[in-house]
Each structure stands twice: as C-alpha cells, then as structure tokens.
Amino acid sequence: MSTDAIIHKLGLTELNEMQQQTYNAILHDGKDVVVLSPTGSGKTLAYLLPLVELLKGQESSYVSAVVIVPGRELALQSSEVLRSMGCGLRSMALYGGRPTMDEHRELRKIQPHVVFATPGRLNDHIDKGNISAEQIKYLVIDEFDKCLEMGFQNEMTRLVEALPRVRRRILLSATESEAIPRFVHMGRTVYIDYRIEEQVTERIHIFKVTSPTKDKLNVLRDLLFSFGEQSSIVFLNYRDSVERTAAYLKEQGFVVGVFHGGLEQREREDALYLFSNGSVNILVATDLASRGLDIPNIDNIIHYHLPETEENYIHRVGRTARWDKEGRAFFILSANEFIPDYVEDDVCDFEIPQPVPTTVPVPKMVTLYIGKGKKDKLSKGDIVGFLCKKGGLRSDDIGKISVEERFTYVSIVRSKLKQVLRNVQGEKIKGLKTIIEVLNRSLI
Numbered sequence: 287m288s289t290d291a292i293i294h295k296l297g298l299t300e301l302n303e304m305q306q307q308t309y310n311a312i313l314h315d316g317k318d319v320v321v322l323s324p325t326g327s328g329k330t331l332a333y334l335l336p337l338v339e340l341l342k343g344q345e346s347s348y349v350s351a352v353v354i355v356p357g358r359e360l361a362l363q364s365s366e367v368l369r370s371m372g373c374g375l376r377s378m379a380l381y382g383g384r385p386t387m388d389e390h391r392e393l394r395k396i397q398p399h400v401v402f403a404t405p406g407r408l409n410d411h412i413d414k415g416n417i418s419a420e421q422i423k424y425l426v427i428d429e430f431d432k433c434l435e436m437g438f439q440n441e442m443t444r445l446v447e448a449l450p451r452v453r454r455r456i457l458l459s460a461t462e463s464e465a466i467p468r469f470v471h472m473g474r475t476v477y478i479d480y481r482i483e484e485q486v487t488e489r490i491h492i493f494k495v496t497s498p499t500k501d502k503l504n505v506l507r508d509l510l511f512s513f514g515e516q517s518s519i520v521f522l523n524y525r526d527s528v529e530r531t532a533a534y535l536k537e538q539g540f541v542v543g544v545f546h547g548g549l550e551q552r553e554r555e556d557a558l559y560l561f562s563n564g565s566v567n568i569l570v571a572t573d574l575a576s577r578g579l580d581i582p583n584i585d586n587i588i589h590y591h592l593p594e595t596e597e598n599y600i601h602r603v604g605r606t607a608r609w610d611k612e613g614r615a616f617f618i619l620s621a622n623e624f625i626p627d628y629v630e631d632d633v634c635d636f637e638i639p640q641p642v643p644t645t646v647p648v649p650k651m652v653t654l655y656i657g658k659g660k661k662d663k664l665s666k667g668d669i670v671g672f673l674c675k676k677g678g679l680r681s682d683d684i685g686k687i688s689v690e691e692r693f694t695y696v697s698i699v700r701s702k703l704k705q706v707l708r709n710v711q712g713e714k715i716k717g718l719k720t721i722i723e724v725l726n727r728s729l730i
Contacts, residue, residue: 287371287372287373287374289309289335289338289339292335292338292371292372292373293335295370295371295372296331296370296371301328301331301332301335302327302328303480304321304323304327304328304329304332304478304480305327305328305331305332305335307478307480308321308329308332308333308336308478309332309335309336311476311478312333312336312337312340312454312456313336313339313340315476316454317454317473317474317475317476318454318455318456318457318472318473318474318475318476319454319455319456319457319475319476319478320456320457320458320472320475320476320477320478321333321456321457321458321459321478321480322458322459322460322477322478322479322480322481323458323460323478323479323480323481324460324480324481324604325460325577325600325601325604325605326604326605326606326607326608327480329428329458329460330363330364330367330428331367332458333353333426333428333456333458334364334367334368334371337351337400337424337426338368338371338373338375340424340454341375341399341400341424342373346399346421347397348397348399348418348421349398349399349400349401349417349418349421349422350399350400350421350422350423350424351399351400351401351422351423351424351425351426352400352401352403352408352422352424352425352426352449353400353401353402353403353426353427353428354403354404354405354408354425354426354427354428354430354433354442354445355402355403355404355428355429355433356404356429356432356433356435356436356438356577357381357404357436357574358379358381358382358383358404358551358554358555359554359555359558359579360402360428360429360577360579361379361380361381361402361403361404362379362381362402362555363579364379364402364428365377365378365379365400365402368400368402375399375400376396376397376398376399376400377398377399377400377401377402378392378393378396378398378400378401378402379401379402379403380401380402380403380404380407380408380411381403381404381407382404382406382407383551384551386407386410386411386414386416389407389411389416390411390414390416392691393411393416393417401417404438405433405438405441405442405445406438406441408445409441409444409445409448412445412448419448419449419450419451420450420451421451422449422451422452423451423452423453423454424452424453424454424456425446425449425452425454425455425456426455426456426457426458427442427455427456427457427458427470428458429458429459429460429577430457430458430459431459431460432459432577442470446470446471455470455471455472455473457470457472460481460577460600460601460604489607489611489612489613490603490606490607490612490613490614490615490631491612491613491614491615491634492603492614492615492616492617492629492631492632492633492634493614493615493616493617493633493634493635493636494616494617494618494619494625494633494634494635494636495509495616495617495618495619495636495638496619496635497618497619497620497621498621499620500620500621500622502590502618502620503531503534505618505638506520506531506535506588506590506618507534507535507538507540508638508642509588509616509618509638510535510540510568510647511642511643511644511646511647512638512639512642512643513585513586513647514643514647515567515647515648515649515650516567516585516586516647517561517564517567517568517569517583517584517585517586518567518568518569518584518585518586518587518588519568519569519570519571519575519584519586519587519588519602519605520568520569520570520571520588520590521571521572521573521575521576521587521588521589521590521591521593521602522570522571522572522590522591523572523573523591523594524572524591525546525547525548525572527590527591528544528545528546528570528571528572529544529546531570531590532544532570535568535570538646539646540568540646540647541565541566541567541568541648541649542566542568542569542570543557543558543560543561543566543568543569543570544557544569544570544571545557545558545561545569545570545571545572545574545575546571546572546574547572547574556725556726557569558579558581559653559686559688559695560653560725560726561581562581562686563651563653563685563686563695563697564649564650564651564685564686564697565649565651565652565653565697565700565725566649567647567648567649573593573594573598573601573602575605576598576601576602576604576605577601579605581605581608582608582611583608583611584605584606584608584613585606585613585614586606586613586614586615586616587602587603587605587606587613587614587615587616588615588616588618589602589615589616589617589618590618592617592623592626593626595628596626596628599626599628599629602615603615616636617633648700649700650699650700651685651697651698651699651700652697652698652699652700652703652724653695653696653697653698653724653725653726654695654696654697654698654706654722654723654724654725655693655694655695655721655722655723655724655725656669656693656694656695656696656715656720656721656722657692657693657720657721657722658692658693658694658715658718658720659689659690659691659692659693659694660689660690660691660692661691661692662716662718663716664689664694664715664716665689666687666689668715668716669684669687669689669694669696669715670684670687672710672713672715673696673698673706673710676709676710676713677698677702677705677706677709677710678702678705678706678709679698679699679702679706683698683699683702684696684697684698685697685698685699695725703724707722707723707724710722
C-alpha cells in the first residue's frame, strides 16, 4: 500500500509540515534523525510512515525495527496505529506486568517485523534470545526525554549496546532534554525542531472556574453537566484523590473511567479503551494520562488540582486539540488558589450556565465483551456480520472493534444495547457458542 493510500485510509488529507519533513529526512537523507515537536502534532505517524517504506516487502520472520517507549500504554497505542495502517507489517507491544514467557509464545506466533517496547522488557527478550539483536536495523526512541526522566538510562544504555547492526536512529520528543544521550551513538544527524514559542497551541482556549469552597466536587459536577456528551479528562495529583473524585461522579450518575499507576494493567487498558471508543466520556486521572495517550477527540481538560510543574501543564493540555481540532482547558480554583505564574496563555473567566442541567449526559457508545478471539479464527468482519445479521444493527451502529487472542471488544451505539443483547442471546458466532455481555456493567 502506498503512503498516499495509507494517509487516505487513516482519514487524513495530507501530512503537516513536521510530518512531511520527518518523512523526507528518514526516508531520503540517510542520517540519524531527532524530532522535537509539540504534543499532539502527530509524531507517531511521522516516523511510522517512512519506517513502513523502509521495511516494505519485508519477508523475514525477524524483528527489523524496535521502538522504545516509556510505558505500556504508548506501546499498545503505537502498535495499534501501525496495524490500522494496513501496510502488511506485523507488530507487537512488549511491556512489563505480564510473564515474559507469554510474550515469547506470542512472538513466535506473530513473528513481528516491528516491536514497540519498554526498555527493560526488550532487554529481557534479547537476553533470552527471544529476539535476535543481529537482525535489528532501525532504532526509534519515542519520548526519549520521558524515558530518561523515568530512570531508564541504564536499561537503554545496555539495550543500545546490544544492537550492533542498527543502521538508523530516530529520536522523538515534545520537549528537549539537556542533551542527546551519549549512549545512543548518534552519527550524522538531522534535527527537526517544530517546537513553538507558545506553551500551547492557539486552538486551545483556557478558562478558570471559581469554587466557593475548598472541596470542588460540586463545581466539577456542574461543569461536567454543562458539557453534555463531550469527552473530558479530569486531572488530579494523587491516586486517592482520583478514586474519591471518580466515586463521587459515579454516585451522581456520570459514566466515569479511572486511570492511575496503582491500578492493575488490565484495568488501565480497559479504562483507556472505553474512553477512546466513546463508551466512557469522563476519565479521572493522575498525570500518568498526560503523556503517551493519543486519543484524537478529547474536548475538555480539567485541572481539578493545579499542575505541579509547567511541563505537567503543557502535557495535560496537549491531550486536547490534537491535529487540527480545537479544545478547551479549565482551572477549577478555590478561594486561596491562583493561576500558576508559568501559565503564559490568556485565561478567561467561565460561568457555568444556569440553571444547571439535571439530566446526566451519557456516552453515545457502549462496549460489548465477546468471549472469542483470534485463537478462534474470529475477525473484525465476522463481528460486523454477526452483529448486523443477528443483532439487527447497521454497520454505522458499530464503532471500534478490538479482536484479542481470547476475546473481543466491540463498541456499539448505546441506544441499541438492549435490542442487541436480546437478539444475540443463544446465537453462535461462526458456529461457536460464546459469552456476549456488556464490558464493565457498572458503566452502563
């Protein structure tokens, strides 16, 4: 598939300037590349498109390119972006929190051309011989500043030294670290710097909302009521505060996802999946959600707690107005709180419309769990066909589908949930009996 065809498949009209320059540098310059560009500007696609061209026609069963990322969420999302391009390259995400042996079995089955991995887990696979370092020709380090900030320098040093055949190195970041790490062994280098002087893009509008009390929950509730079905991330600085705030919003009837480092891996992945496919319209999170999440249609960012640093502020706000879209960010301020000095953008007062609506806005979509997956030879086409034929849906009633090894998630319009569950009761998919139920019934 050509680059133009991939761009069209992804629903884009053309690449932005940073993406075009990065594409040309990686594909035609022959040098190592460093890309500095704001959050939300499309850096993942900027390196994946030329990487696809470099690996086009790949027939081997070896890993030819590795992409180092700071966390499992970015690994999973980046791998999904490559799969959605439909370019024929196989990929896999590798990260901690699950047995290495399970990943090894999957590696042997998938035989990926590209892996997206956290540093320690990739070192583990190379040490065990699960991945041949001799075959790796391209090294990408995405969010390299974040990798260093999270203390991965030793792991990355050992990893780079274990990759003797790397031809090209590509580093990407939204902010510049003090210097390119020496261990990366950059050769002749092209620097692509698209950082802008403004803290945040002019497509993001910043507001402040005053809370008459130190506890801001009632103001948050009313603010979310005013947003209707729009998608919002509420940022807090502590895990227990996230849990308390989410519990309050759920009591009020909102459909809420929770995201912080204290959750189990599966819980975090499910929360992101439900939020990204429109089954949850409010995500309550720590700053763990401020980086590495590429969800294109987030309308509002809410600073329930003030960002602790300017960098946290920039990355939080960068979750909205992705690509060419617009977005809003809100500071909820109690009597003794003020807009931080580092905020350079114009901040306008926001009055919550009165009277406050009393009907809780619910998401348009809901996610079904189907107890069969890839091991049962199930495909996205099988799911669409089953839900249309047996469930009575139209194709435009069906949203994001994720076919995993042993199960499948599929989002459908919420208004037809009862109809679908009634119609598919006792029906088989490809001759197989299976469980079909709502994923996380507490979010209905």
